[in-house]
Structures are given as C-alpha cells and as structure tokens.
Amino acid sequence: MKLVFAGTPEVAVPALDALLASDRHEVAAVVTRPDAPAGRGRRLVASPVAERAEEAGIEVLKPERPRDPGFVERLKQIAPDCCPVVAYGALLPRTVLDIPRHGWVNLHFSLLPAWRGAAPVQHAIMAGDEITGASTFLIEEGLDSGPVYGTITEPVRPTDTSGDLLTRLALAGAGLLAATMDGIEDGTLKAVPQPAEGITLAPKITVEDARIDWQAPALRVDRVVRGCTPAPGAWTTFRGERLKLIQVALVPERTDLAPGALAAGKNNVYAGTGSHAVELLWVQAQGKKPMRAADWARGVRIAPGETLGS
Secondary structure (H helix, E strand, O other): OEEEEEEOOHHHHHHHHHHHHOOOOEEEEEEOOOOEEEOOOOEEEOOHHHHHHHHOOOEEEOOOOOOOHHHHHHHHHHOOOEEEEEOOOOOOOHHHHOOOOOOEEEEEOOOOOOOEOOOHHHHHHHOOOOEEEEEEEEOOOOOOOOOEEEEEEEEOOOOOOHHHHHHHHHHHHHHHHHHHHHHHHHOOOOOEOOOOOOOOEOOOOOOOOOEOOOOOOHHHHHHHHHHOOOOOOEEEEEOOEEEEEEEEEEEOOOOOOOOOEEEEOOOOEEEOOOOOEEEEEEEEEOOOOOEEHHHHHHHHOOOOOOEOOO
16 A cells, blocks of 8 residues: 555654565655754754654655645645554544545554543553553544554553553554554455443643652552653652652552651662652752662752652
8 A cells, every 4th residue: 555654753663664664565755743842952853753754765744734735735646545643643634534545544552442542651550550552543533532453462561661661562563553554455454443431531641640649659659650751750849849750669668657758778768658658769850860869869968857749
C-alpha cells in the first residue's frame, strides 16, 4: 500500500522505521507537527519524526492544523491507501479521515478500551496495572473509540517508569503496526468493535497531578513518581521551593515517620507517607541537576522536624 505516516515525538520513530523497512508498502510522505521552540535559545526545532523522514528522503508535511486547505489538497494528490498514526498530536477532521480508502490506523499504547486518551502509559503505572500493551485501531471522530485491528501485551515491571515502559511499547508496537498494515493490505485482518465495558480515560497528566500527596500510602507515592518520570516529573516542596522526585524505593519496615517527615542518615534519606516510609534515591532541586538524595540532603543540612510538602 501507499502510506502517509503521521507522528511527532521520538516514541513514533520505531514505527516509522518499521514501515520504511517493509518491502510491502511505500511511505510516500510523513505528517508531523510544526517545528517547535526548544532549548535555552528557544530556536525552532523539527520533530524527531520529521528529522527521521528527512534523513530517509521522504516528503514532510507540517500543517498548522490538519484541516488547512493546502494540506487537505496535498493529501488528496498523494492519494494514500492508508495513513498509520503514532502520537501525531492533533485531532483529524472528517474531511481528512475520508481521504485514504483504508482510513487512518492508530497505534495506541494501551489495551483498548482501557486508557483512552493522551497519557495511557502514565495512567497504567499510576493505577497499579500489572499488564498493559498496545492496540491498533481505525480512527473515528470519537476519542480512541474505533474498532481494533490487533493488540500486544506487555507486563508492567515493579520498577518501570513511564519512560521505560513506553520505550518497550514503542518497539513492540512498531511490529504490531507493520503487521496491521500487512493484514489490511491482504484482506486477512478485520477491525473488531471495542467492548462497551472496561472503558477508562487517560487525560494528559498535569503538573498538579504530579504533586506528591504525603498522606497517601507509600505504594501510591511510588506509582506517581514512576508514572510521572520522565514527564512531567513528580514533585513536592522543601523550604518553599519545588523538589523533583526522580526515584524512590519502598521501605515497609520503617513506620516511625509522619507523612512528609524527613530522616536523613549518612547514605540514606527517608520520607514518611500515609503508610510506611519511602527512601528518596534521586531528586532534583530547583535550578539544579539531578543528584542522589543523600548528596542533596548533605548539601541542604536537613534540620530535625523539617518536612516535605508543607
């Protein structure tokens, strides 16, 4: 089939690579979000998908909005058979959805209908899911509600951050998306409507969602830290300034600390929660680089009675 691939961040690149490597399909063009300011200089930078497409010598389309007449007309000229999508980042109007004869097929990083929305991996970890996965489905105008072509499953490991899990899903999902294109092309794959039960939503994680509630159980604190790493980053406050929490560990044997209370030894820093303590392993103070929590504690010289989040 002739394909137009739509995607933007680094997590979409493995799927683009898998389609480029296929001897059954031609990636005629790539659709991605416009260049965005990045870095200290805030200079405009192309998306990872745009960079990879340019390396491969493929036409790159960067519409401000997918409904822009110039983009719609160019897509009609290319006349793709199907448009595979991975984390493109913009809603597709009906005028665009109707152009490819096999529609737009999205790779979504959850087992639909669970975790429909922008942040499925983060929500799966924060909810304590033990199994997640990826799904390919036909895009409709509803939110991730279209019929499903195929799925893969992936265990959530006890120490997984959302970054760890998303990396694995991106690699495994690339193969799923390529296989889905093969099945659509040879007619062996039919999309199946999603069940009406089991629908959960995964909206974008806000900065406030990533704030640690020290009254919550230690297991919840650990899940929020892992689910929000690397972005947007779990955080709390210390002496009125924001402190980012990069990694913690559960310490069930220590139950003597009140929620948010700190205890620092030579090589360890503990914080109380609503159940038992967690050990702070890696933190990042405001305006500083990430560091081991023990090094941070030595630098700030935690006084008796000081707490996090107050």
